[in-house]
Amino acid sequence: MQQTIERPAVCAGIGVHSGEKARLVLKPAPVGTGVVFRRTDIDAADTEINAHADAVSDTRLGTTLSNEAGVSVAVVEHLMAALSGLGVDNLIIEIDGPEVPIMDGSSAVYCELLLQAGLKTQSAPRRRIRILERIEIVDGPKRATLSPSDDTLLTLRARIEYDDSVIGIQQMALRLAPGMFARDLAFARTYGFARDVDMLRSIGLARGGSLDNAVVLEDGAVVNPEGLRAEDEFVRHKLLDAVGDLMLAGAPIAGSYDAVQPGHALNNALVRKLLATPSAWCWETDSDLRARTGERTRAAV
Numbered sequence: 001m002q003q004t005i006e007r008p009a010v011c012a013g014i015g016v017h018s019g020e021k022a023r024l025v026l027k028p029a030p031v032g033t034g035v036v037f038r039r040t041d042i043d044a045a046d047t048e049i050n051a052h053a054d055a056v057s058d059t060r061l062g063t064t065l066s067n068e069a070g071v072s073v074a075v076v077e078h079l080m081a082a083l084s085g086l087g088v089d090n091l092i093i094e095i096d097g098p099e100v101p102i103m104d105g106s107s108a109v110y111c112e113l114l115l116q117a118g119l120k121t122q123s124a125p126r127r128r129i130r131i132l133e134r135i136e137i138v139d140g141p142k143r144a145t146l147s148p149s150d151d152t153l154l155t156l157r158a159r160i161e162y163d164d165s166v167i168g169i170q171q172m173a174l175r176l177a178p179g180m181f182a183r184d185l186a187f188a189r190t191y192g193f194a195r196d197v198d199m200l201r202s203i204g205l206a207r208g209g210s211l212d213n214a215v216v217l218e219d220g221a222v223v224n225p226e227g228l229r230a231e232d233e234f235v236r237h238k239l240l241d242a243v244g245d246l247m248l249a250g251a252p253i254a255g256s257y258d259a260v261q262p263g264h265a266l267n268n269a270l271v272r273k274l275l276a277t278p279s280a281w282c283w284e285t286d287s288d289l290r291a292r293t294g295e296r297t298r299a300a301v
Helices: 077-086 108-117 180-184 194-202 233-249 264-275 286-300
Strands: 003-005 009-014 021-028 035-039 048-050 056-058 064-066 091-095 119-121 128-131 135-139 142-147 154-161 169-175 191-193 215-218 253-260 281-284
Touching: 003 021, 009 108, 021 108, 048 064, 077 108, 077 180, 077 233, 108 119, 108 180, 135 264, 142 264, 154 233, 169 180, 169 233, 180 233, 191 194, 191 233, 194 215, 233 253, 233 264, 281 286
Parallel strands: 035 091, 128 253, 154 253, 191 215
Antiparallel strands: 003 119, 009 021, 021 091, 035 048, 056 064, 128 281, 135 142, 142 253, 154 169
């Protein structure tokens, strides 16, 4: 069944790129609402932004959503990943700034916030997107695919490779079963290289970045005094980002995601291609699945 939260939840922090403070109020939403951001700091006729792949307007070091009026909200992926990982379908997110707070650079705070608010089962069945045909996006050495599977859940695989001794080659596979995201991915922080900080800030990015909200690498070492939360924290964060970006399809995905050197641009292109290929997917509920399974069983008998 679809889910929302039992009661409102509030948090505040700074944006990793803008450096601006923002306050979030997460509010329960009716069945069929989906995830909707609402900018409360802007005096405009339309301040609502649907969390959907078609609304993605920028993918530089984060995923930015915009509506037709030009109102936007940046770095939504960590919050969207928490919603996907905990199975929250319907939510209103009020925000009084241009960017979702980065918190500690992971999804852990958002998972805790949602769980404290309580998850509420609603009266309508959850629809998922069943992958029927393989969809692929290739961009030089980068590649991402969505493929059919017999599972009702999303399976993720990713491989990353850096010319850096701390990261090197990392790969991981994970089935997004209940509880798995909060346990295995939510803690993984975003990361970057100290050598890139000045360049990023010169183009208006990373102005709120610090050792409190990112893993920073320099000269083959982790600068953060506390070190890593896991040796493969880097590939885990890439999977976390993918969970958030795939949530922008508008529903949970039943299929397999496989990526090499993934990023927000690649993930968004993959979701857009999927949605633009009607033969590659269909809507499905548990009732639909039971009906098809029953038909196959009767045919076999």
